Amino acid sequence: xTISPTGAVVNDDDVTRLLDRRAExxxxxxxxxxxxxxxxxARIRRNRFAAVAGAALLAVLAxxxxxxxxxxATGDPNSVADSVLDxxxxxxxxxxxxxxxxxxxxxxxxxxxxxxxxxxxxxxxxGAMTDCSDEPSARELxxxxxxxxxxxxxxxxxxxxxxxxxxxxxxxxxxxxxxVACTTDGLPPACSQEFxxxxxxxxxxxxxxxxxxxAGVAAIRESLQILPEGYTAVPMSYGGQLAGxxxxxxxxxxxxxxxxxxEEAGLRVGVAEEYRAGMLAGTYLGSDPPLxxxxxxxxxxxxxVSTDRQAQPxxxxxxxxxxxFAHDADSAE
Amino acid sequence: xxxxDDFARYMTARWHTVVRSAYxxxxxxxxAEDLAQATFIRCYTKWDRVSRTDNRDAYVxxxxxxxxxxxxxRRCGQERPTETPPETGVDDGAAAHAETDALDxxxxxxxxxxxxxxxxxxxxxxxxxxxxxxxxxxPDTGQEPTVTGPGAAVHGRRL
Numbered sequence: 147x148t149i150s151p152t153g154a155v156v157n158d159d160d161v162t163r164l165l166d167r168r169a170e171x172x173x174x175x176x177x178x179x180x181x182x183x184x185x186x187x188a189r190i191r192r193n194r195f196a197a198v199a200g201a202a203l204l205a206v207l208a209x210x211x212x213x214x215x216x217x218x219a220t221g222d223p224n225s226v227a228d229s230v231l232d233x234x235x236x237x238x239x240x241x242x243x244x245x246x247x248x249x250x251x252x253x254x255x256x257x258x259x260x261x262x263x264x265x266x267x268x269x270x271x272x273g274a275m276t277d278c279s280d281e282p283s284a285r286e287l288x289x290x291x292x293x294x295x296x297x298x299x300x301x302x303x304x305x306x307x308x309x310x311x312x313x314x315x316x317x318x319x320x321x322x323x324x325x326v327a328c329t330t331d332g333l334p335p336a337c338s339q340e341f342x343x344x345x346x347x348x349x350x351x352x353x354x355x356x357x358x359x360x361a362g363v364a365a366i367r368e369s370l371q372i373l374p375e376g377y378t379a380v381p382m383s384y385g386g387q388l389a390g391x392x393x394x395x396x397x398x399x400x401x402x403x404x405x406x407x408x409e410e411a412g413l414r415v416g417v418a419e420e421y422r423a424g425m426l427a428g429t430y431l432g433s434d435p436p437l438x439x440x441x442x443x444x445x446x447x448x449x450x451v452s453t454d455r456q457a458q459p460x461x462x463x464x465x466x467x468x469x470x471f472a473h474d475a476d477s478a479e
Numbered sequence: 480x481x482x483x484d485d486f487a488r489y490m491t492a493r494w495h496t497v498v499r500s501a502y503x504x505x506x507x508x509x510x511a512e513d514l515a516q517a518t519f520i521r522c523y524t525k526w527d528r529v530s531r532t533d534n535r536d537a538y539v540x541x542x543x544x545x546x547x548x549x550x551x552x553r554r555c556g557q558e559r560p561t562e563t564p565p566e567t568g569v570d571d572g573a574a575a576h577a578e579t580d581a582l583d584x585x586x587x588x589x590x591x592x593x594x595x596x597x598x599x600x601x602x603x604x605x606x607x608x609x610x611x612x613x614x615x616x617x618p619d620t621g622q623e624p625t626v627t628g629p630g631a632a633v634h635g636r637r638l
């Protein structure tokens with residue numbers, strides 16, 4: 147046995163001592179407790195939402211309303227951060243800055259065409275104009291429920307503050323809101339409402355399509371909350387506060403601008419590479435958590451981008467059952 | 480104590496051991512930290528269960544091992560030391576370096592299964608029973624190179 151350079155025979159204690167000495171030469175870095183807890187919370191939320199993804203959209207919202215927003219799902223009163231960022235089952239929080247609402251967790255993020263929502267989605271209205279040859283039809287638009295978010299840089303975009311009534315304040319801040327408007331024009335029914343949080347310079351327009359549209363709008367509106375200091379929603383746009391909305395497939399230069407926007411908001415950026423055949427390296431594929439999701443400052447947002455390096459095929463699996471284990475040992479002689 | 484405090488205390492106490500266990504299992508240094516972080520994230524999501532177990536360390540070792548085996552198929556495995564690493568020689572007689580080299584070579588020559596036994600039993604310091612359960616192998620049967628020690632797993636063969 148020559149594990150020792152001197153060729154000495156070692157016993158169990160020697161092995162432990164040698165491994166300890168070897169291990170001490172391995173740097174272990176700073177202990178990333180905060181990052182781990184933050185990501186762990188995010189996974190718990192995602193798992194929870196995934197478990198109820200099939201729940202009826204409006205039923206969930208109508209039952210949960212806004213009242214449950216501040217109650218941590220774990221029921222642990224000591225877990226302040228958990229309770230701040232928890233949403234009712236079947237919903238997720240989305241918004242801008244510290245103003246967020248709960249939308250069904252089945253809603254996507256940024257599912258737009260020609261800057262208009264074409265699926266149940268959360269997206270940012272930037273006021274940008276587009277010369278788009280594939281405008282969605284009125285019927286297609288009407289089928290999509292959506293949460294549009296915009297900021298003060300664009301003068302609240304779609305929202306006319308002057309026509310809004312002062313609503314009951316939320317978390318100590320003023321809120322203004324429009325009436326709920328419902329359409330009855332032969333297309334599928336839909337209702338929408340706009341509301342503004344002036345102190346946060348954020349405005350929302352929620353649109354819900356379907357038979358229970360009015361209840362759906364009310365549930366989302368009532369879920370409005372202002373997060374405490376120390377939290378922010380992941381920015382949904384890049385290149386200045388509202389220069390453009392991020393979209394799947396945007397090239398690397400915009401990904402870099404989005405990363406800057408996220409860091410300026412007080413969050414960290416991680417990058418995950420994923421091979422997609424035929425896609426240029428650096429193309430934006432999405433983010434984890436989705437853009438618009440509120441996080442504690444300092445938490446990490448992982449941007450997925452394509453890479454042109456294809457992953458190695460998985461190595462052959464190795465069996466570890468006792469019989470093979472014994473065989474391995476014999477063959478090692 | 481809140482869940483987060485309890486978890487943070489445990490992670491702080493065990494971080495270095497988990498990172499270094501990952502390294503000794505065969506990860507490169509930077510990958511060892513990544514794997515440790517992934518392990519503790521998973522640990523956090525299962526903390527209600529982990530914190531109730533009799534032996535948290537064994538439970539987390541199992542998580543680490545699962546993550547390692549998965550990652551070895553992708554990254555760690557590609558950089559795992561070869562079965563017959565090149566001879567590097569003794570560095571100016573520096574005993575520490577020589578010992579490091581010798582141990583690295585010894586670990587590299589172990590089969591993956593034996594290496595897992597050695598690391599979990601003798602570095603992570605799981606008990607024989609916990610090591611066996613973690614690795615899903617039978618404790619000492621007298622036949623197989625089991626967790627009873629280098630006497631079976633390391634002793635008796637040339638490292």
